[in-house]
Amino acid sequence: xxxxxxxxxxxxxxxxxxxxxxxxxxxxxxxxxxxxxxxxxxxxxxxxxxxxxxxxxxxxxxxxxxxxxxxxxxxxxxxxxxxxxxxxxxxxxxxxxxxxxxxxxxxxxxxxxxxxxxxxxxxxxxxxxxxxxxxxxxxxxxxxxxxxxxxxxxxxxxxxxxxxxxxxxxxxxxxxxxxxxxxxxxxxxxxxxxxxxxxxxxxxxxxxxxxxxxxxxxxxxxxxxxxxxxxxxxxxxxxxxxxxxxxxxxxxxxxxxxxxxxxxxxxxxxxxxxxxxxxxxxxxxxxxxxxxxxxxxxxxxxxxxxxxxxxxxxxxxxxxxxxxxxxxxxxxxxxxxxxxxxxxxxxxxxxxxxxxxxxxxxxxxxxxxxxxxxxxxxxxxxxxxxxxxxxxxxxxxxxxxxxxxxxxxxxxxxxxxxxxxxxxxxxxxxxxxxxxxxxxxxx
Numbered sequence: 001x002x003x004x005x006x007x008x009x010x011x012x013x014x015x016x017x018x019x020x021x022x023x024x025x026x027x028x029x030x031x032x033x034x035x036x037x038x039x040x041x042x043x044x045x046x047x048x049x050x051x052x053x054x055x056x057x058x059x060x061x062x063x064x065x066x067x068x069x070x071x072x073x074x075x076x077x078x079x080x081x082x083x084x085x086x087x088x089x090x091x092x093x094x095x096x097x098x099x100x101x102x103x104x105x106x107x108x109x110x111x112x113x114x115x116x117x118x119x120x121x122x123x124x125x126x127x128x129x130x131x132x133x134x135x136x137x138x139x140x141x142x143x144x145x146x147x148x149x150x151x152x153x154x155x156x157x158x159x160x161x162x163x164x165x166x167x168x169x170x171x172x173x174x175x176x177x178x179x180x181x182x183x184x185x186x187x188x189x190x191x192x193x194x195x196x197x198x199x200x201x202x203x204x205x206x207x208x209x210x211x212x213x214x215x216x217x218x219x220x221x222x223x224x225x226x227x228x229x230x231x232x233x234x235x236x237x238x239x240x241x242x243x244x245x246x247x248x249x250x251x252x253x254x255x256x257x258x259x260x261x262x263x264x265x266x267x268x269x270x271x272x273x274x275x276x277x278x279x280x281x282x283x284x285x286x287x288x289x290x291x292x293x294x295x296x297x298x299x300x301x302x303x304x305x306x307x308x309x310x311x312x313x314x315x316x317x318x319x320x321x322x323x324x325x326x327x328x329x330x331x332x333x334x335x336x337x338x339x340x341x342x343x344x345x346x347x348x349x350x351x352x353x354x355x356x357x358x359x360x361x362x363x364x365x366x367x368x369x370x371x372x373x374x375x376x377x378x379x380x381x382x383x384x385x386x387x388x389x390x391x392x393x394x395x396x397x398x399x400x401x402x403x404x405x406x407x408x409x410x411x412x413x414x415x416x417x418x419x420x421x422x423x424x425x426x427x428x429x430x431x432x433x434x435x436x437x438x439x440x441x442x443x
Contacts, residue, residue, distance in 0.1 A: 004064055008057065008256070009229045015056050022055035026088060026110070030079030033105025034147065053081040053138060057186070057228060057256070061136055062091055065182040065258065067270045070133030075120040075173045078138060080106040083113030094132070096120045098153055119152045121165065124172035131178045133270075138186040139166055142207065159205055167214040174220055180262035180270065183220060186228070187211060188254040202248060208255050215259050224258035266294055279310045282319045315341055318384040329387050331379045333361060336370045336396045339379040339387050349391050352398070366442070367399040367411060403431060406438050 002008070002015065009015065022028060030052045058081055066072060072086050077095025083106060086093035094114040097103050103117045116123060123129075140147065140155035142162050147155050154165045174183065191202045212222050232252050239250035260267055269291045277285040279292055286292035289306045296306070309320040313330040321327065331339040333346060340346045346357050360368040379387070401409035403416060405427065410416040413424035413431075420427070430436040 002056070002060060004060075006225065007227045007229055008060075010054060010056070011229065011231060018056045018059075019054065022059070022085065026084050028055065028081055028084055029105075029109060030081045032079070032109070033099065033102035034079065053079060053186075054228070055081050055085050058082050058085040058136070059089065061184045061256070062086055062089055062134070065184060065271065066091060066134035066136075067273065071130065072134045072136055073129075073132040073173055073176055074135070074137045075124065075169050076137045076139045077106070077115065078102065080109045080113075082136065082138075083115065084110045087112035091134075094129075096123055098150060099148060102147075120169045121152075121172065124169065124176065129176055132176050133178060133181055135170075135173050135177055135181075135183040137173075137184070139169075141188055141190050142205065144190050163210050163214070166211075167217075170211075170215065170220075171218050174218060174261060177261050180264075180266035181260070182223070182264075182267055183215075183259040183261065185211060185215075185257045185259070186254055187257060188251060191248075202246065208257070211257060215257075220259040220261055221264075222257065223260045223264055224256075226256040226258070228254040228256055230254065263294055266291055277323050279306070280321050280323055281306075281310070285323070313341070315345065315384050315387070329382060329384055331374050331382060331387070334370075334372050334374050334378060336394070336400075338390055338394050338396055339374070339382060340391070341387070345391075350396055350398070366402045369443070370397065370400050401442055403427075404438070404440055404442055405430070409442065 002012075010019075062072065062085065069090050069092070071092045072082075072094065074082055074093065074095040077083060077097040079102070083093045083095045087110065092114070093112075094116065095106070096116045096118060097106075098117075098119050100117045103115045106113070106115050140153075140162075142159055143155055145155060147153055149156065151157075154162045154169075157165065170183075170185075177183065187208055189204050190207050191204055193202070216222055230252050232250075235250035235252050242248040242250060269287050273287045276287075278288050279286050281292055281296070286295065289310065290303050293301055293303045293306045306320075309317045310322045311325075311327065312320065313327045315329055318327075318329075329339070329341045331341060333340040333343070335346060335350070338349075340349075343354050343357050346352070347354055350357070352360075357371075360371040361373060363371070399411060401411050403410050403413065405416045405420070408416075408419065410419070413427040416422075416427045417424040427439070430439040431441060433439075
């Protein structure tokens with residue numbers, strides 16, 4: 001009953017119950033490996049004074065924004081939570097962390113995730129890594145927690161350096177992300193240290209807005225902002241003191257920022273996909289008609305039009321097919337034993353104008369007895385390719401002879417009379433007289 005609302009309340013009974021299940025069943029101890037961490041936080045839900053990531057949040061972010069069995073990249077792995085939850089839910093998780101102690105502690109808890117030790121900048125820039133379906137991470141909140149004295153650890157850097165390197169890491173990560181996929185970043189606003197003499201009075205650094213700005217700069221569009229409502233237990237101890245002193249509000253939430261690379265509708269199509277393709281257009285398979293519409297040209301080609309074309313039997317849409325219900329041409333006319341689906345198609349092959357074609361099909365003149373409507377099952381099951389091969393490989397006769405006289409075929413009695421030096425009326429008499437068996441009408 002945890003819904004995709006903009007506020008996610010971790011204090012509910014159900015949330016806390018699920019959290020205990022995750023921690024107890026898989027013996028998750030995310031605080032391990034962080035002995036050297038120096039925390040300045042007063043409002044976190046704390047274990048040994050360091051922040052512990054929420055497994056229930058992790059579960060829902062994976063299930064909501066990553067395709068089933070998708071590959072997840074985490075450039076700031078930290079503790080074991082996100083890796084263990086991902087693997088146990090059937091996803092493939094790769095987590096990078098600069099702390100060897102942290103990765104060793106994570107591996108002791110589970111060797112299923114792909115834990116990588118190193119600087120994310122070096123690893124993402126130099127290594128040929130596979131493409132991913134979701135990026136989900138929780139970067140350092142600048143110096144709110146300092147994890148080591150390694151100069152490459154961005155929690156040790158000035159804020160400007162920190163933001164610059166964080167931007168570069170997220171940019172490199174996004175290059176590993178497939179098109180039409182989501183990115184989730186869990187962050188919280190952070191304050192400057194209160195040092196009155198230096199005129200730093202604990203103002204916000206603008207961390208959340210800085211992330212949104214640099215992500216948008218790289219065409220990673222800001223799509224959702226959820227509030228993770230945390231326990232008020234720690235904050236309640238100090239909230240009154242801080243508020244009376246300088247009107248600071250105790251922070252009891254984090255921001256879960258969701259960005260999209262590409263089109264969110266297509267990203268959702270991938271997540272909701274049941275494993276079966278719906279249609280095939282010009283040799284490419286699509287999961288849904290909607291995906292085809294957006295991928296081809298959504299402004300000019302709506303979903304209903306894509307559906308119509310895929311269901312159409314017209315040969316001009318022969319490359320538009322609904323998988324499992326592939327269409328074949330509807331043969332409506334047969335001209336000199338050649339199948340056609342429409343009068344314009346006959347015009348294209350013969351060069352005869354549409355009105356003349358239609359008149360010949362309706363005519364009782366035996367000259368055009370080979371121009372007929374297909375009212376039977378002739379050519380039933382014929383494919384588009386077979387139809388086109390017949391059309392191209394056959395020379396269509398515009399007219400057929402109507403009579404046979406002494407072994408010769410003629411289109412009219414006038415033509416036969418001219419051949420034999422007789423009037424057309426005499427030719428007609430011979431055609432009707434049984435004595436002249438070699439004079440007869442062709443049918």
